[in-house]
Amino acid sequence: MKGTDVTVSDGRTISLDLLAASDMITHFHEVIRRLWLEKREISSVIEEVLAKNPDITIVMDEIGYGVVPMSAEDREYRELVGHTGQLLASQAEAVYRVVCGIGTRIK
Numbered sequence: 001m002k003g004t005d006v007t008v009s010d011g012r013t014i015s016l017d018l019l020a021a022s023d024m025i026t027h028f029h030e031v032i033r034r035l036w037l038e039k040r041e042i043s044s045v046i047e048e049v050l051a052k053n054p055d056i057t058i059v060m061d062e063i064g065y066g067v068v069p070m071s072a073e074d075r076e077y078r079e080l081v082g083h084t085g086q087l088l089a090s091q092a093e094a095v096y097r098v099v100c101g102i103g104t105r106i107k
């Protein structure tokens with residue numbers, strides 16, 4: 001993408017109606033949280049975004065490690081992020097896992 005402008009959006013602040021307009025969305029787990037809180041069908045939103053922008057890059061934190069949350073709502077959100085990550089990975093051309101700044105291609 002040398003010499004081109006790249007639109008990077010933050011999942012914490014981007015308008016949910018403008019998801020497909022970005023080249024990259026960081027903090028996508030926060031997009032999932034916002035859609036979940038609004039009771040929107042997450043897989044439908046993802047399908048729409050990917051149909052409009054199949055080359056989008058999505059970056060999200062792995063929140064499934066560590067201590068299991070005590071509240072049922074937090075556990076549900078954690079599971080939802082994991083399942084959504086699997087959905088995204090299944091449709092992605094490439095998937096990278098980055099730990100301590102070191103990326104490993106897993107797909």
